[in-house]
Amino acid sequence: xxxxxxxxxxxxxxxxxxxxxxxxxxxxxxxxxxxxxxxxxxxxxxxxxxxxxxxxxxxxxxxxxxxxxxxxxxxxxxxxxxxxxxxxxxxxxxxxxxxxxxxxxxxxxxxxxxxxxxxxxxxxxxxxxxxxxxxxxxxxxxxxxxxxxxxxxxxxxxxxxxxxxxxxxxxxxxxxxxxxxxxxxxxxxxxxxxxxxxxxxxxxxxxxxxxxxxxxxxxxxxxxxxxxxxxxxxxxxxxxxxxxxxxxxxxxxxxxxxxxxxxxxxxxxxxxxxxxxxxxxxxxxxxxxxxxxxxxxxxxxxxxxxxxxxxxxxxxxxxxxxxxxxxxxxxxxxxxxxxxxxxxxxxxxxxxxxxxxxxxxxxxxx
Amino acid sequence: xxxxxxxxxxxxxxxxxxxxxxxxxxxxxxxxxxxxxxxxxxxxxxxxxxxxxxxxxxxxxxxxxxxxxxxxxxxxxxxxxxxxxxxxxxxxxxxxxxxxxxxxxxxxxxxxxxxxxxxxxxxxxxxxxxxxxxxxxxxxxxxxxxxxxxxxxxxxxxxxxxxxxxxxxxxxxxxxxxxxxxxxxxxxxxxxxxxxxxxxxxxxxxxxxxxxxxxxxxxxxxxxxxxxxxxxxxxxxxxxxxxxxxxxxxxxxxxxxxxxxxxxxxxxxxxxxxxxxxxxxxxxxxxxxxxxxxxxxxxxxxxxxxxxxxxxxxxxxxxxxxxxxxxxxxxxxxxxxxxxxxxxxxxxxxxxxxxxxxxxxxxxxxxxxxxxxxxxxxxxxxxxxxxxxxxxxxxxxxxxxxxxxxxxxxxxxxxxxxxxxxxxxxxxxxxxxxxxxxxxxxxxxxxxxxxxxxxxxxxxxxxxxxxxxxxxxxxxxxxxxxxxxxxxxxxxxxxxxxxxx
Numbered sequence: 132x133x134x135x136x137x138x139x140x141x142x143x144x145x146x147x148x149x150x151x152x153x154x155x156x157x158x159x160x161x162x163x164x165x166x167x168x169x170x171x172x173x174x175x176x177x178x179x180x181x182x183x184x185x186x187x188x189x190x191x192x193x194x195x196x197x198x199x200x201x202x203x204x205x206x207x208x209x210x211x212x213x214x215x216x217x218x219x220x221x222x223x224x225x226x227x228x229x230x231x232x233x234x235x236x237x238x239x240x241x242x243x244x245x246x247x248x249x250x251x252x253x254x255x256x257x258x259x260x261x262x263x264x265x266x267x268x269x270x271x272x273x274x275x276x277x278x279x280x281x282x283x284x285x286x287x288x289x290x291x292x293x294x295x296x297x298x299x300x301x302x303x304x305x306x307x308x309x310x311x312x313x314x315x316x317x318x319x320x321x322x323x324x325x326x327x328x329x330x331x332x333x334x335x336x337x338x339x340x341x342x343x344x345x346x347x348x349x350x351x352x353x354x355x356x357x358x359x360x361x362x363x364x365x366x367x368x369x370x371x372x373x374x375x376x377x378x379x380x381x382x383x384x385x386x387x388x389x390x391x392x393x394x395x396x397x398x399x400x401x402x403x404x405x406x407x408x409x410x411x412x413x414x415x416x417x418x419x420x421x422x423x424x425x426x427x428x429x430x431x432x433x434x435x436x437x438x439x440x441x442x443x444x445x446x447x448x449x450x451x452x453x454x455x456x457x458x459x460x461x462x463x464x465x466x467x468x469x470x471x472x473x474x475x476x477x478x479x480x481x482x483x484x485x486x487x488x489x490x491x492x493x494x495x496x497x
Numbered sequence: 498x499x500x501x502x503x504x505x506x507x508x509x510x511x512x513x514x515x516x517x518x519x520x521x522x523x524x525x526x527x528x529x530x531x532x533x534x535x536x537x538x539x540x541x542x543x544x545x546x547x548x549x550x551x552x553x554x555x556x557x558x559x560x561x562x563x564x565x566x567x568x569x570x571x572x573x574x575x576x577x578x579x580x581x582x583x584x585x586x587x588x589x590x591x592x593x594x595x596x597x598x599x600x601x602x603x604x605x606x607x608x609x610x611x612x613x614x615x616x617x618x619x620x621x622x623x624x625x626x627x628x629x630x631x632x633x634x635x636x637x638x639x640x641x642x643x644x645x646x647x648x649x650x651x652x653x654x655x656x657x658x659x660x661x662x663x664x665x666x667x668x669x670x671x672x673x674x675x676x677x678x679x680x681x682x683x684x685x686x687x688x689x690x691x692x693x694x695x696x697x698x699x700x701x702x703x704x705x706x707x708x709x710x711x712x713x714x715x716x717x718x719x720x721x722x723x724x725x726x727x728x729x730x731x732x733x734x735x736x737x738x739x740x741x742x743x744x745x746x747x748x749x750x751x752x753x754x755x756x757x758x759x760x761x762x763x764x765x766x767x768x769x770x771x772x773x774x775x776x777x778x779x780x781x782x783x784x785x786x787x788x789x790x791x792x793x794x795x796x797x798x799x800x801x802x803x804x805x806x807x808x809x810x811x812x813x814x815x816x817x818x819x820x821x822x823x824x825x826x827x828x829x830x831x832x833x834x835x836x837x838x839x840x841x842x843x844x845x846x847x848x849x850x851x852x853x854x855x856x857x858x859x860x861x862x863x864x865x866x867x868x869x870x871x872x873x874x875x876x877x878x879x880x881x882x883x884x885x886x887x888x889x890x891x892x893x894x895x896x897x898x899x900x901x902x903x904x905x906x907x908x909x910x911x912x913x914x915x916x917x918x919x920x921x922x923x924x925x926x927x928x929x930x931x932x933x934x935x936x937x938x939x940x941x942x943x944x945x946x947x948x949x950x951x952x953x954x955x956x957x958x959x960x961x962x963x964x965x966x967x968x969x970x971x972x973x974x975x976x977x978x979x980x981x982x983x984x985x986x987x988x989x990x991x992x993x994x995x996x997x998x
Contacts (some may be wrong), residue, residue: 308733342621344963345970347977355868380643389649395630395967409652414969415636416644423970424621443629443966445622481608 134424144328144340145172145293145314145461146448148429150436151470152160153455153493156184159302161469162310165458167294172340176424176449177327178296179288181336181431182307186283189242192219193261195200196286197268197278198236198324205237211272215264216243224300231295236276236324240285258333258378265332270361281334284433288313296327308489311431313338315428329431330366333378336431337370340461341446344424352419365426372420373430384430384437388484390417392439398482427479429459436490442481450485451476457487502586507549509542515561516540522553522562525921527932530572532991548913552922584843595843598916598926600743600835600880600902603847607835608854608888613996615977617964624961631957632967635662635897636804637734637874639827657827658803660733663692665891665952669832669878669899670716670738670807672698674751674760674772675839675916676905677933678705679941682923683908685709686942691949693731696899699749699774701763702728714805717794719748720774722764726797734802734828735794739778739789740809742836742879745850748774750840754918755963756926788824795825803827803874810834810856810879811849815863822864822873830899831856833879837902839926841918849965853879854893858991861894861973871975884955893991907948908941908991 147165149157186194195212197207212218220242226235250260265280279286284307287300293314297303313328329336342363343349350360350368356379358371369391376387390413392401399410414421425445430437438459440448446456449463451473458466463476479485509530518540522531528546531553533539547564554562571579578812584595617623624631638659640754645654668684675698688695689712690989696714697706701723706713715732717724729735734781740746751772752758761768781787791804805828806821808814814831821829833853838846857877864870877890878899887898906912916926956968965971979996980988 155927217950342964344617344621344965345974348970348972348974351865351973351975352871355870357863357868382644382646383649385649386644386646390644394633396632397630407652409646409650411636412652412654412656413644415638415656416640416654416871418636418969418972421967421969424617424964443624 135455143463144316144338145169145470146312146338146340146344146387146427146429146459147461147465148309148311148338148431148436148438148459148490149456150309150487151456152435152487152490153310154184154489155455156306156308156370157310157456158295159305159307159310162312163294163297163302163462165465165469166297166312166314168468169314169460170292170294171463172316172461173292174316175292176290176317177288177313178291178293179286179313179327179329179338180293180297180302181284181286181311181329181331181338182299183284183309183431183433184307185285185305186242189220192242192244193280193282194285195241195243195277196224197239197241198276198278199239200236200274204272205239208268208272208275211264211268212241212243215246215249216241217246218243219369225304226299227301229295229299231290232289232299232447235289262333263322266359266361270359278325279331281331282433284334284336284431286329286331286336288329289324290327309436311336311338311429311432311436326362326364328366330362330364330370332370332374334433335370335374337366337373337428339366339369339426339428340448341365341441342424343369343422343426345422348419349422369426369428369430372422376417376420377384384432384434384488385484385486386413388437388439388486390420391422391486392422392442392481393446394482395442427461433489435486437484437486438479440479441483444481445479448479449476450479457485459485501590505545505547505567507542507544507547507564509547509553510565511540511542512561512563515559517559517561519558521556521558523965525552525556525922527922527927527929548915549911550913550922551911554762567666590980596691596840597843597846597914598838598840599912599914600687601846602914605852606833608852608983608991609882609889611981611983612854612889612991612993613979614885614888614892614959614963616962618851621964623964624966626954626957626961629961629966631960632840632969633664633960635665635951635957635968636660637662637828637876637896638654640872642872644803648998656802658734660694660803661692662694662897664949665895665897665956666887666949666952667693667714667876667897667899668695668904669836669901670696670698670714670736671839671901672700672716672751673703673763674698674700674755674928676926677924677928677936678703678759679933679936680905680908682706682938683936683945684904684942685712686938687904687945687949688712690942693949696736699723699738700760701765702731703763704760707731715908716827716857717790718774719776719778720772722766722774725765729794729797729802732802735798736805736807736828736830737790737794738807739781739787740807740811740832741838742809742832742834742853742943743838744841745809745811745834746776746846747842747845748776752919757928760928768898784820784824791825805830805876807832807878810851810853812851814851814856815859818860818875819863819867819869822869826873827948828874828876829860830876831848831860832899833857833877835880836878837880838916853890855987855990857890857895858893862992865973874976884952885959887952888956888959888971889978891968891971892974892977896972904945904948907944908936981989
């Protein structure tokens with residue numbers, strides 16, 4: 132059977148996210164509780180989490196989380212990593228043996244800084260260098276897969292129900308200011324750990340529910356700019372779109388969100404001149420980046436959390452706030468289970484992306 | 498009487514029980530097939546010149562007429578077919594190049610018929626076009642590499658001129674001269690009401706079409722007929738015609754007989770003189786020359802009009818398209834070898850060029866590999882017979898499509914393929930006043946509009962089935978296509994998978 136990357140596998144899903152915009156820490160138990168409530172939305176074939184702010188002692192280093200299928204793959208990958216990065220620490224990611232999670236790969240993490248000499252020789256800026264190294268490993272080293280490569284953040288994912296995945300990685304030992312979670316319902320699956328969500332590259336992590344009908348239009352658009360959609364998944368292409376728009380084109384996060392979920396022409400035609408010009412230009416320039424079909428997406432980054440929903444509201448996504456915290460989930464109940472008395476609850480609409488920026492700047496903080 | 502060695506093509510069958518000898522067919526037939534017998538009352542027919550245009554059939558008040566294929570068997574020969582023998586006889590008679598009209602009729606593969614479309618089931622809902630907005634608005638023109646904003650909701654970018662179409666379907670170039678003014682006017686009126694564009698071809702812009710200049714594409718072809726500054730500015734965009742799918746590599750020839758006062762004025766040539774468009778533009782012998790012409794036109798129009806370069810689909814089409822994009826073309830139109838024409842040398846029409854499906858797929862892919870696809874617009878041309886062909890072209894990578902034969906058929910054309918004779922009984926491909934007056938733009942524009950409106954509905958319905966509600970998400974979305982009965986190589990060039998994969 133073909134695995135992710137060799138074939139495109141559509142999935143249904145549950146997603147959830149919690150952010151404390153003041154940077155307050157939230158224990159992993161909370162997000163597990165939230166996603167666990169939506170157990171029936173996934174089928175045990177993929178679950179995962181992204182956590183931001185979990186490695187304060189290594190906050191200036193890239194945290195690489197890697198799946199290894201064999202010692203041979205690990206040897207090759209480490210050779211590459213040690214050459215291209217200065218690795219300060221390497222360890223197995225602590226996990227707990229539980230019956231629900233089995234047959235997994237060996238899971239390692241590395242804290243590393245870029246090898247500046249190599250980076251300068253490659254004439255790349257830092258993020259481009261890191262991204263190309265990650266792409267290289269994932270493309271070229273059979274049996275090694277970097278599934279997390281940001282700073283002071285990490286993804287944790289596996290084949291299983293999300294609550295089991297959370298227990299397996301002992302996420303109750305982690306505190307983060309931003310969590311996202313995902314439970315997967317693939318329509319056909321080889322059960323590959325790399326195929327679970329979140330999808331991550333640099334600081335971006337995407338959890339997504341839906342099957343985008345614009346996939347190939349988006350893929351062929353983004354591949355013009357050096358990205359390679361090797362996973363053939365919606366999350367991958369959505370992550371690359373955001374990375375490209377925000378990092379390469381310098382667009383603010385909420386403008387990038389407007390590109391993906393641009394309002395309909397009917398609506399644009401009724402707007403005032405300034406807005407009309409803005410959206411018309413946006414849609415004309417980025418027609419290939421418009422995302423179509425049912426989707427709800429939570430994008431995590433060190434800048435904050437962005438939640439977007441498809442233009443026709445074909446997928447559910449609810450938001451709520453209380454104090455400095457904002458909650459997002461496919462179902463309202465999954466919010467109320469961790470926050471029974473929110474101040475505000477609403478259904479995220481297609482034309483109105485919700486961006487919750489982080490109000491602390493980590494660097495200044497330090 | 499000299500023997501012409503060629504049996505006729507059709508037989509006019511008259512039902513004598515129905516015929517009332519009213520003479521309608523006599524008045525209608527410009528080929529003079531129908532005539533009154535010596536008694537001055539009985540209507541008879543001589544089928545020799547019948548082209549099967551059906552004018553007499555459709556207008557006969559008692560439905561007494563029928564055209565049938567005249568079968569006169571030759572000894573069977575798969576190699577020396579009747580057609581080749583007849584063509585040899587015609588050339589033996591005339592000593593001239595064979596001329597034909599309309600698109601390549603040969604049985605080459607039609608890839609549209611070997612591509613199947615996708616629809617949503619379960620994992621992704623189809624969208625009901627009666628309930629949800631379905632967007633087919635299409636914006637042509639050069640796009641900047643990136644957007645710049647002051648903040649969300651405030652754009653700071655200065656956009657190059659853009660063309661907003663309310664349908665991805667435009668009308669392809671048909672000059673005044675090759676078609677009648679009434680036919681052109683019908684297309685212009687339809688284009689205006691549909692929110693799309695018609696194309697003047699290389700025949701200049703007739704003053705009667707002034708009201709439609711916002712919906713006109715004006716062409717600059719190798720003969721430069723009717724080209725002046727005001728002409729360029731009275732347009733929505735300017736198209737430099739390098740080639741045409743029906744006759745790649747050669748120019749055009751409008752016989753002097755067709756150059757009446759009106760045509761002469763529009764083209765700025767003397768009455769009765771042949772209008773000859775040279776094979777190449779004699780100021781474009783290279784890509785850098787094309788760049789200069791593009792910039793000259795942009796200068797002459799004060800950078801207010803996008804410039805399109807139209808080329809015929811030839812073997813090296815992908816590299817040529819890329820060159821045009823880099824030479825400054827904002828829109829590139831590719832015309833496939835099944836594209837129509839008013840007149841083309843038969844051998845060229847039937848043997849030169851490649852199908853639009855392959856050319857479009859190759860060009861779109863090439864531009865993407867070079868990272869410049871999003872900067873320019875691609876227009877596909879060369880025979881779109883129905884809305885599904887259009888959907889397939891957009892999914893292969895076209896921004897919009899040029900159609901000509903289909904709207905002509907809507908106006909009465911029966912594809913008799915004798916446009917080059919100038920005797921079009923439907924008043925389309927003729928300049929004879931007694932024929933052109935048969936085509937009433939006030940009625941015909943409505944039929945053309947109906948056709949495109951119907952296609953728009955069908956495109957929306959197909960998109961809805963795919964779970965797509967904006968044509969932006971269909972463009973280049975080749976995962977929505979599957980090949981049927983195609984070789985690995987064909988699939989590879991089209992960039993699609995086989996059905997079942």
